[in-house]
Amino acid sequence: MSVDVYLNFNGNTREAVTFYAEVFGLEQPHIMTFGESPPHPDYPLPEEAKNNVMHARLNIYGSNVMFSDVFPGMPFTQGNNFSLALVHKDPETITSAFHKLKEGGTVVMELQETFWSKLYGSVRDRFGIEWQFNLDSGETFG
Numbered sequence: 001m002s003v004d005v006y007l008n009f010n011g012n013t014r015e016a017v018t019f020y021a022e023v024f025g026l027e028q029p030h031i032m033t034f035g036e037s038p039p040h041p042d043y044p045l046p047e048e049a050k051n052n053v054m055h056a057r058l059n060i061y062g063s064n065v066m067f068s069d070v071f072p073g074m075p076f077t078q079g080n081n082f083s084l085a086l087v088h089k090d091p092e093t094i095t096s097a098f099h100k101l102k103e104g105g106t107v108v109m110e111l112q113e114t115f116w117s118k119l120y121g122s123v124r125d126r127f128g129i130e131w132q133f134n135l136d137s138g139e140t141f142g
């Protein structure tokens with residue numbers, strides 16, 4: 001189980017993750033773009049989003065730091081561009097924390113199956129902190 005930091009950028013994630021990998025002496029990570037994700041017929045991908053980074057991850061001194069560009073049209077405020085990601089092997093733990101944190105908060109994405117996780121969701125709690133929830137399948141990406 002872990003709580004990981006997730007940093008969002010406004011189109012310059014590739015530059016940022018490359019910079020941080022160099023700073024901390026790490027290998028360049030695998031970078032997945034929005035264009036590499038499976039298409040969804042109800043949500044066509046805008047051309048300008050195809051090369052933006054959907055996901056990259058660095059392990060910095062034992063802590064996972066994940067990176068993504070915000071999707072075109074989504075709000076971006078530099079300095080508030082982070083979330084915490086709860087990664088856990090137990091779906092009940094994820095579900096319980098999600099429902100407790102959404103009280104007085106706002107659901108960004110209901111808990112659901114995605115192409116990268118059997119259980120994923122996101123909520124902004126009553127204090128304005130965004131939490132992502134991801135079922136740990138034992139596989140690692142990025």
